Amino acid sequence: MLTSGWGNYPKVDAELFSSSKIQDIISYIGNNNNLIPQGFARSYGDSALNGHILSTRKLDHFIEFDSEKGIITAQAGVLFSEILQIVVPKGWFLPVTPGTKYVTLGGAISSDVHGKNHHKHGTLGQYVESMDILLANGEIKHCSKSENSELFNSAIAGMGLMGVILSATLKLHKIETAYIKQKVIKTRSLEELYELFEINRNYTYSVSWIDITGGARRSVNGLLMLGEHALREDLQVNKEKKDVIAGNPLDVPFYFPNIVLNHSTIKIFNTLYYAKELKKEKNAITYFDSYFYPLDIVNNWNKVYGHRGFLQYQFVVPLEHGLQAIKQILNKIADYGQASFLTVLKTFGKRNDFVLSFPDEGYTLAMDFPLTRGLFPMFDELDKIVLDYGGRFYLTKDAHLSPETFRKSNPEIEKFLEIKAKYDPNNKFQSLQSKRLGF
Amino acid sequence: MNKNVLIIGGTSDIGFAIASEFAHIGFDITLLGRERDALKVNANDLSIRHNINANYYFLDILDLSSIDEFLNNYKQVPDGVIYSIGYLGDQAKAQNEFDEAKKIVDINFTNSMKILNHFANQFEQKQSGFIIGISSVAGDRGRQSNYIYGSAKAAFSTYLSGLRNRLSGKNVQVITVKPGFVRTKMTAGLPLPEKLTSTPKMVAKDVIKGWKKHKDIIYTKSIWRWIMLAIKIVPEKIFKKTNI
Structure with a gap:
C-alpha cells in the first residue's frame, strides 16, 4: 500500500498492520523486522514510515x-x-x-x-x-x-x-471553562515581536504568525497571539456562547492544482491575514477549539499543496543571537525565492530530561514549503545556519536532514543508541527517518 | 434509571460498535463474552466515553452450562438484547469434519436460541423490549464457498423472522441485521472489495438508524439488499453452475 506522512512526502510502499489484540501485535513483531509504530500519521516526514507499519489505531480504548x-x-x-x-x-x-x-x-x-x-x-x-x-x-x-x-x-x-x-x-x-481569553497584537518588526514575547512571558499560551515573504531586509509583520483559559467570571460578558464540542470538520475533498500555491498566492494570503486585524490589539473570548486547532476545521488541509507534497522546516536556536539567526534564515529563504505559507515563531522554555526531546530554551521557527526542485539545496544552507548558532531540528517534521547535520545537532543520539541496544538489540524498530539519519 | 441493553458477543467488533452507539444515546450496557480481560477493557471504555454504567459477565456460547449460570445470576430484565456472536469457520474443514460443521451451526444458530428464547419470553410477558440479531447476507442463498455458515445464518434469520411474527402484537421489536462484507477480526486477511465493504462502526450506525425507524430487516451496506435480490432471483438451474 502506498502511504505517506502528513506532508505527502515521501510516499512509500508499506504493509500496514493494526489489531486491537495485544497478542496479535506481539506475534506481528515476532514475525517481522523493519517495523515502525504509527499513530494517526500526522508527523510530516518519514519518521512514522517503514516497510512494516504497526498502526496503533485499533488500540483505542x-x-x-x-x-x-x-x-x-x-x-x-x-x-x-x-x-x-x-x-x-x-x-x-x-x-x-x-x-x-x-x-x-x-x-x-x-x-x-x-x-x-x-x-x-x-x-x-x-x-x-x-x-x-x-x-x-x-x-x-x-x-x-x-x-x-x-x-x-x-x-x-x-x-x-x-x-x-x-x-x-x-x-x-x-x-474552569472551555473558553480561551485571547489577545492578538499586531507587530511591525521582529524586534518588537521579541520584546512583546518577553513582556508577556506570564501568559500561559503564546505564539506568533509572521509574514516572511520579503525576507528580513524589510520589516517583518507579525501577529502575536496570547491566551489564557477563561474563568467563569470572564464568560459573564459573553453569555450567548454555548458549551458544545465542535461538529464535524469540513472536508477538502480534492487536491488543489499544484500551480495554485505559488509565491504570489502566499503573499496575498499573508497580506490579507495581516490586514484582517485592523487594530493594534484585539481581545476576544473564543472556544478552545478555534483557538488551538484553527486548521483542523479544514480536514486534510495538507492537500492544498497538491500531490507533490510539502515539507515542514522547524528548528530551535538559543536565545542569545537567536534574532540574528532567524534574520539570516529569512534572508536566505528570500534569496531562494521560496515562501512559507504559514510561519510560526515562538519562544521555548527550559529543556527536559527526555533523551531525544526537541524543545530547548530559545526561539523556534516552523515553516511549510511546497516541494519544489530548489527546496533541498536551500534546506542544506539553512541547516548550516542553524548548526552555526547551536540549534537543533524537530524530527517529527523532518524529511531531509543529513546524518552529519543530525549528529552534530543531536549529540544525545549516542546515549539514545546505547539504551536502544538494551531494549531492541536486533534493531527491529526502525523508520525511514532513522535509517536516513543513520541511527 | 437508564435503560439498558445486553450485548451477547461484547468483544466482537460489531457487538462493541453497537454497544458504543447505544451507550452514546444513554443506555447502560452489559457485555457478555468469553474473554474477561477484553470485556473489562470494553466496559471501561464505554463507561468513560459515554458516562454510563457498563458491566460484563462471562459467557461461552458453546458451553450451555455457562448460559444457565449467567441466566441465574442476571436478575434484571433488560430493555434490549443484541446477539452479535458469529463464527465463520472453515468451509473446507466443515465439509470433512462434522465437529467443525456443528460448531458453526451451534455458535451462529442453535445455542443462540437458549438465550434469546429466555429474553423473548420475558419481553412478551412485559410487552416491551427489542431483540437485534446479527445474521448475514450469506444466509440468503447457499453458495459453495460458505454454505455451512450460510445455512446456520439462514436458520438464524428464519428464527428471527418467526420471533418477529410472534411478538409483533406484543410491542416487542425484532430486527434482523444482514451485513455484507465487514472489516472485522472475523474477516481479517480476506481480500474484500472496497466499495461493498463496511466497517463495524458503519454497521452499528445503520443498526441504530434502523432501530429508531422500526425496521424489520436491515441490509448493511444497503446496496446488499439489491445484490442479494439479484442473487436470489437467479433460477437454481443456472445458479448451481455459477461460482460466486
Missing part, C-alpha cells in the same frame, strides 16, 4: 479516568480529540497540545509534542505519569520516572524506536 484528580489512562491509539470530548466537560484540559487534535496519545508521546505553553509548562512527556511499552522481545514493561526510568526517558521523544507504547497515564490541566 479508555482505561481509567479519575475526574476528581484529573488523571486519565488510555490505550495509545486514542486521539486527543477523543480525550478532549471526555475531559473538557469534567473541567480538565490536555496539559500540552500541538496545533492539531488529530494525533494519538502514543504518537504525541513519541514525538514529545510541545504547544503554545511550552515556555511555562514544557512538553507533553512531562505530564506522563506512566506507560506500558511492548518491547521487541514481546515483553510488556511498565515504566515511569521511578520504574524502568531509563526506558521511560528514552521512549518519550523516542520516535517509536524503543518499542510500541500500548497505554499511558496522563496528568491533566484544570480548567
